[in-house]
Amino acid sequence: MAVKMKTSKTIRRVVKTIIIAFLAILFLVPMLWMLSSSLKTTNRVFTTPFKWIPEDIRWVNYKTVWTSKSMPMLRVFYNSLFVSVVSTIGQLVFASMAAYAFARIKFKGSNILFLFFLASMMIPTQVTIIPRFMLFQSIGLYNSYWALILPAFFGASTIFFLRQAYLSLPGELFDAAKVDGASHWLTFGRITMPLTIAPMISMLVLSFVSMWNDYLNPLIFLTRPKLFMISQAIRWYMLDEVQRYELTMAAATSSILPIVIIFLFAQKYFIEGIASSGIKG
Amino acid sequence: MNPRKRAKLKESITGYLFVAPNLLVFLVFIAFPMIAAVYLSFTEWNFLSGFSGIKWIGLANFKALKTDPRFSYAIKNTFIYAVTIVPISLGLSMWLAYVLNGDLYAKKFLRFFFFIPYISSQVALAAVFKFLFRDDGLLNTFLVNTLHIMKSYPDWLNNDSLNKIPIITLAIWTGIGYQLIIYMAALQGVPNELYEVAEIEGVSSFQRFIYITFPLITPTTFYLMIVRTIAVFKIFSSINIMTLGTSYASNTSMVMEIYRNSFVHYKFGYASAESLVLLLLVLTITFLNFFLQKKWVHY
Numbered sequence: 004m005a006v007k008m009k010t011s012k013t014i015r016r017v018v019k020t021i022i023i024a025f026l027a028i029l030f031l032v033p034m035l036w037m038l039s040s041s042l043k044t045t046n047r048v049f050t051t052p053f054k055w056i057p058e059d060i061r062w063v064n065y066k067t068v069w070t071s072k073s074m075p076m077l078r079v080f081y082n083s084l085f086v087s088v089v090s091t092i093g094q095l096v097f098a099s100m101a102a103y104a105f106a107r108i109k110f111k112g113s114n115i116l117f118l119f120f121l122a123s124m125m126i127p128t129q130v131t132i133i134p135r136f137m138l139f140q141s142i143g144l145y146n147s148y149w150a151l152i153l154p155a156f157f158g159a160s161t162i163f164f165l166r167q168a169y170l171s172l173p174g175e176l177f178d179a180a181k182v183d184g185a186s187h188w189l190t191f192g193r194i195t196m197p198l199t200i201a202p203m204i205s206m207l208v209l210s211f212v213s214m215w216n217d218y219l220n221p222l223i224f225l226t227r228p229k230l231f232m233i234s235q236a237i238r239w240y241m242l243d244e245v246q247r248y249e250l251t252m253a254a255a256t257s258s259i260l261p262i263v264i265i266f267l268f269a270q271k272y273f274i275e276g277i278a279s280s281g282i283k284g
Numbered sequence: 285m286n287p288r289k290r291a292k293l294k295e296s297i298t299g300y301l302f303v304a305p306n307l308l309v310f311l312v313f314i315a316f317p318m319i320a321a322v323y324l325s326f327t328e329w330n331f332l333s334g335f336s337g338i339k340w341i342g343l344a345n346f347k348a349l350k351t352d353p354r355f356s357y358a359i360k361n362t363f364i365y366a367v368t369i370v371p372i373s374l375g376l377s378m379w380l381a382y383v384l385n386g387d388l389y390a391k392k393f394l395r396f397f398f399f400i401p402y403i404s405s406q407v408a409l410a411a412v413f414k415f416l417f418r419d420d421g422l423l424n425t426f427l428v429n430t431l432h433i434m435k436s437y438p439d440w441l442n443n444d445s446l447n448k449i450p451i452i453t454l455a456i457w458t459g460i461g462y463q464l465i466i467y468m469a470a471l472q473g474v475p476n477e478l479y480e481v482a483e484i485e486g487v488s489s490f491q492r493f494i495y496i497t498f499p500l501i502t503p504t505t506f507y508l509m510i511v512r513t514i515a516v517f518k519i520f521s522s523i524n525i526m527t528l529g530t531s532y533a534s535n536t537s538m539v540m541e542i543y544r545n546s547f548v549h550y551k552f553g554y555a556s557a558e559s560l561v562l563l564l565l566v567l568t569i570t571f572l573n574f575f576l577q578k579k580w581v582h583y
Binding site for chain 2: 030219
């Protein structure tokens with residue numbers, strides 16, 4: 004009897020897994036279409052019946068977009084990587100400093116300042132983009148990566164998240180440091196930072212991904228094709244006079260691949276970063 | 285100055301040194317532009333005429349907005365996007381989270397698949413959807429040639445009554461990964477004893493979901509509702525990519541109009557007024573949600 008129940012339970016489990024696995028594959032059909040089309044010739048992309056596996060697999064499409072004369076993905080990747088890495092590191096360093104101040108230093112006006120920072124999360128970046136455009140025009144940052152990097156140094160949600168992490172560290176730790184005469188800089192660098200590596204990596208991957216995928220800011224602040232970032236490059240291939248769908252799809256696949264790889268290695272950090280942002284309710 | 289006061293002052297100075305870089309960036313790139321946006325919305329200004337070309341016109345921009353057919357379309361469309369995208373994608377991800385949290389093999393691996401669209405470039409995915417929804421795209425081939433439920437090929441991208449559908453579908457699809465993770469985390473917090481009692485009482489799986497799971501995760505649903513509604517209000521990339529080269533009123537959004545008026549037509553004052561309306565709507569939704577929360581969220 005017990006054995007019978009156990010096997011029926013296992014069968015149910017297997018069936019359920021198969022159904023969800025099927026759904027998962029169905030869910031990724033657009034991605035599979037993208038991958039498949041990126042390996043075809045232009046006139047085979049929209050043929051019926053649709054062939055999921057191209058007759059001759061053209062890896063050369065990738066070579067074309069990566070080394071193209073007018074919009075090489077190699078250069079585009081370098082641009083996007085530069086902007087994303089510099090902004091992310093800057094944001095993390097400055098946000099953790101501010102988070103430490105809000106969590107562990109008693110200073111006049113800290114509550115009001117923190118409130119202001121939090122309230123700023125409600126302002127959509129789209130609302131301030133026109134004045135920022137004027138600002139960059141007048142101080143010579145238009146068509147410069149710093150137009151994207153400098154504003155990214157302020158990350159209200161990163162400050163909030165890291166502050167929570169610092170507050171959850173045991174208070175005795177900080178009391179002990181104070182008794183030993185450690186300055187705030189020392190406490191911050193030697194105690195707080197090393198103990199909060201995991202939440203920092205969470206914020207690192209999340210803000211890297213959002214910079215990598217950004218579209219509106221590069222679209223407005225970078226107009227010279229040499230400076231283009233990844234989303235602009237995909238748009239460029241779409242707008243190209245010679246409609247080469249397979250190249251657009253090769254560019255699209257190239258833009259997604261690094262993010263998926265990062266996710267494979269840092270899945271835990273992604274999930275923790277996202278989950279703790281939402282669990283407050 | 286006595287030593288205690290001095291120590292306090294020193295502490296304050298250190299505090300400000302720690303927040304200084306953020307405060308500076310905040311003032312220059314958020315606070316100042318915010319004030320400037322408010323000011324600009326009361327002016328008429330073609331950016332090409334330089335700073336001296338800024339002309340104060342009072343409420344004229346806001347009056348013009350009221351009769352601008354494109355902007356009323358943008359607002360109407362945004363509401364249609366919100367009432368379709370938010371409930372459908374929340375419902376789907378809640379169900380998926382419930383299933384993925386249950387008795388299943390390879391949960392983490394399966395969750396990974398549903399998460400990929402969320403972290404992928406929205407521009408890349410909008411490009412894919414544009415191709416999938418073309419009149420000779422995969423969707424039409426499937427509907428007409430495989431299922432035979434349609435005789436002619438619908439023009440999903442250009443037909444005024446259909447061209448919101450690709451945008452809605454894309455937003456639902458890409459949002460699921462994020463919501464799934466938050467829902468799965470929330471489900472971990474539902475006490476197992478409740479399910480055990482339900483099992484002893486012989487309650488069906490469906491009833492268990494309706495009477496136990498759903499009420500207990502309403503705070504999460506509420507949180508996601510706000511986050512997603514605000515995200516939908518800012519919808520831009522997908523529409524911009526799907527309508528490249530065209531410009532329809534039937535699927536435009538507020539940010540699309542702000543972008544078009546400012547960076548295509550250089551009407552900076554008018555576009556600023558539009559952006560203030562967007563801000564006002566976002567704030568209203570946020571506050572409204574907080575008040576409604578008391579009515580139906582079970583803590």
